[in-house]
Amino acid sequence: MIRTAHDLVKELRARGLVTTETAIAEGAVTAGDRPWYIGLLLGTAGWFAGIFALVFVFLLFKPDSAGSGLVVGVVLFGAAWGLFMADREGAFVSQLALALSIAGQFAALYGIHQLFFKGRDSLAGIAAIALVMQALLVLAMPNRLHRTMSTLFACTAWAIAVRYTLWDEPGRNSQLPPSLGLVLLGFAIAWLPVGAKLYALIRTEAQWIAAGWQALLRPVTVGLVAGLAVATLISYPLDTLSWDMGARARGNWLALWPFLSALSALGALAGAFALGNRGLMGVCVAAALLHASHFYYAMGTTLMIKSLTMLAMGAALLAAAHFLKRARPR
Numbered sequence: 634m635i636r637t638a639h640d641l642v643k644e645l646r647a648r649g650l651v652t653t654e655t656a657i658a659e660g661a662v663t664a665g666d667r668p669w670y671i672g673l674l675l676g677t678a679g680w681f682a683g684i685f686a687l688v689f690v691f692l693l694f695k696p697d698s699a700g701s702g703l704v705v706g707v708v709l710f711g712a713a714w715g716l717f718m719a720d721r722e723g724a725f726v727s728q729l730a731l732a733l734s735i736a737g738q739f740a741a742l743y744g745i746h747q748l749f750f751k752g753r754d755s756l757a758g759i760a761a762i763a764l765v766m767q768a769l770l771v772l773a774m775p776n777r778l779h780r781t782m783s784t785l786f787a788c789t790a791w792a793i794a795v796r797y798t799l800w801d802e803p804g805r806n807s808q809l810p811p812s813l814g815l816v817l818l819g820f821a822i823a824w825l826p827v828g829a830k831l832y833a834l835i836r837t838e839a840q841w842i843a844a845g846w847q848a849l850l851r852p853v854t855v856g857l858v859a860g861l862a863v864a865t866l867i868s869y870p871l872d873t874l875s876w877d878m879g880a881r882a883r884g885n886w887l888a889l890w891p892f893l894s895a896l897s898a899l900g901a902l903a904g905a906f907a908l909g910n911r912g913l914m915g916v917c918v919a920a921a922l923l924h925a926s927h928f929y930y931a932m933g934t935t936l937m938i939k940s941l942t943m944l945a946m947g948a949a950l951l952a953a954a955h956f957l958k959r960a961r962p963r
Contacts, residue, residue, distance in 0.1 A: 682729050699751075702744025709737030710773075717776045731779055738766060760794035763787075777852040784856025789864040792823040816886045820893045824861065828900055831857040835907045854904075858913055862901035862920040865894035888928070892942070895924035899950075 691705070716730035745762055767787035771780050799819045834841070834854045841850050902917035925946070929939055 678725055678728075682725075682732075684732065686729075686733065699744045699747035702740050702747060704744075706737045706741030706744060709733045709740060710770075713737060713779075714774060717774055717779070727776055727778065730776070731782075734770070734774065734779060738763075738770075741766065757794050757797035760790045760797065763790040764794060771853060772849075775848075777848070780849065780852035781856040781859070784853050785860045785864060788827055788857065788860025791827070792864055795819055795823040813886045813889075816889055817893075820890065824865070824893075824897050827857055827861050828897070831861060831901075831904050835904060854908065855910070855913065858901045858904045858908070858910075859916065861904070862898045862917040865890070865897060866920065866923065891924045891928035892946075895921050895928060895946075898924055 713730040713734035716726050716733070720726040742759060742763060746759055750758055764787050767783045767790060770783045771787070774780060774783070796819060799815060831854065834850060834857070838854075841847065898917050898921035902914060902921065905913035905917050925943070929943060
């Protein structure tokens with residue numbers, strides 16, 4: 634009788650349906666045999682070990698220049714990659730490697746900033762470099778959680794690069810808020826490619842699973858869903874959080890960014906539903922509520938306009954739910 638994931642993989646391997654490498658890549662042997670509290674304890678211990686190791690490394694190398702920052706980043710990336718190769722799914726080792734990798738990313742970005750942007754702040758340039766770094770880490774690091782987080786960070790870096798390329802870059806003379814067209818253009822450039830890529834991956838899921846790309850593309854798909862839902866909480870303009878923006882708020886179309894973010898979170902919810910991931914669906918719902926709340930309280934207009942906007946949004950969601958219910962096959 635098949636009782637555990639290990640028994641299932643063993644039976645499938647006996648029938649020649651899967652290989653040992655496929656089973657290891659999917660984590661089917663180890664992930665289901667460890668109680669969650671043991672994994673949590675090992676993961677926490679891995680982060681503490683990583684923090685102590687990082688303190689030792691930074692005290693030893695003292696990365697206060699471009700060269701030292703890049704050297705520390707490369708060393709930490711190599712250590713993280715080696716730990717992932719030694720134990721890809723172990724809770725302690727994987728969390729330790731994740732902590733080392735994140736510290737390596739900060740060190741590498743610091744070194745690149747000192748090398749190319751010293752003396753001037755270019756948030757768009759740093760975000761673009763972070764985007765390229767995360768894309769390379771998705772390909773290089775053989776760990777599902779790391780690939781998911783790198784995809785999420787890549788989405789955030791892309792949105793920040795778009796924002797500071799179009800407006801709000803430090804050092805610019807213009808302090809006027811962007812126009813409605815520029816806000817809509819910026820949001821479309823930032824998130825329509827992410828949504829399109831997510832849609833393409835979901836539609837072709839059977840093909841890339843059959844081709845054996847699930848170890849890479851599955852965490853990327855999850856990361857795109859998370860990015861579409863929550864990355865806007867990090868990347869949208871934070872000055873819309875101001876409670877009293879006066880006359881400037883009434884012409885500040887940046888207040889529409891949380892509203893658009895709520896719509897993107899609903900699109901991510903559809904992607905999470907297609908993947909059948911309930912936890913990810915919960916994250917998308919929470920993100921949509923946070924975006925809607927931020928839009929309601931930060932929008933620089935009258936309470937009547939806010940209420941009418943929220944009523945229109947609720948009516949649109951109810952109509953969409955009714956349409957989907959009627960269109961569902963019996």
